[in-house]
Amino acid sequence: MSERVIQWATGNQGVEAIRACATRSDLELVGGWVSSAAKEGLDLGEIAGIAPIGVTATQDIDALLGLGADCVIYTPRIASLDHVCRILASGANVVTTAFLFHPPSLPVADQARLEEACRVGCSSVHGTGLNPGVLSGALPLVLSGMSRQVDRVTLQERADWSFYESTHITFDNMRFGRPAAEVTEEASEFLHFNSGIFKEMIALVANALGAELDEITTSVELVDATEDHDIFGTILSAGTVAGQRWCWRGIRAGEVLVEIETLWTVGGEYPAHWPRPLDGWTLTIEGDPSFRTHTMALASFERPEPIAEHVRAASIATVMAAVNAITDVCAAPPGIATMADLPLIRATSGFVRPA
């Protein structure tokens, strides 16, 4: 039996999800939502750079929800709780990489709306991805399964956003290239939202491991560019923000139990005083015993590939965490299904080669 799926937004991740669904016998792509009017009516295969699949993109939400799909892969640049609640109430499940990683951390009214939509539609919602996602959620929980005691969980992410071909996210959402005063949670609705989704990951891991945190704190250190940088045609000017070191900490009795730190730069403006882990994600569990694992998502460790393909690997990994969860999310009891609730998500068709 195959699940009937809608792809919601066809950006970096959306096109990778379309390519994945097109090769899967357990997933049938039946619809696609686009934000851009220019893509309305185009075949989803064409948008994804593969052969046409006979399904056209639309901006008509009612028509999409009328398809009676089993699941929506929800990956827009700006997440909308209104849209997700409409989808859930219509009876379709939702897997998303954009938000809802630990809905019990949301404001009570938002959580109640989400749960009501799931109840009405008899549907489930699951937030996942790379980070926030598997590397800050499922992976620490898997490693904790080999622990006698966990004292502290730390995830460090180091990335140069110069290679991420979404200048809207880099400049508009994340505010690289702005004066420092504009790059705070208080100054930006998106940065406040973004901080919230990382705090959700702290809460997910802490709750799953019984940490009973007192608080989750946020700090950010900003770095100004020493020179101009051309990022996919957009200029980041000297003196504007080229580095953001965010740190979210889950604290109990003054002790940091769970921490996520992001070392994000643009244009290689990496300050000398920042720690120097490898690019990618370093997860450390201090405990009995202690573990450290470093993850890189590349196109290949064996084949030579252009840098753009290595960069694309992160979008593939992010959205595949959602695509591979579809069957389990559809089978889950109605309601919120976090990474701590679902069975271990795997690539069930991982070794199957497309014909």
Ligand SMILES: NC(=O)c1ccc[n+]([C@@H]2O[C@H](COP(=O)([O-])OP(=O)(O)OC[C@H]3O[C@@H](n4cnc5c(N)ncnc54)[C@H](OP(=O)(O)O)[C@@H]3O)[C@@H](O)[C@H]2O)c1
């Ligand atoms: N969890 C993780 O690990 C992780 C990692 C990276 C990114 N993300 C998040 O995943 C999502 C997808 O990332 P991406 O790299 O695919 O993004 P992207 O390529 O920048 O954009 C995704 C698509 O969103 C649609 N869009 C544009 N403006 C919009 C608006 N104002 N409101 C709603 N939708 C709009 C467009 O769809 P059309 O082209 O179809 O019109 C665009 O192509 C984002 O929310 C991003 O923040 C998560």
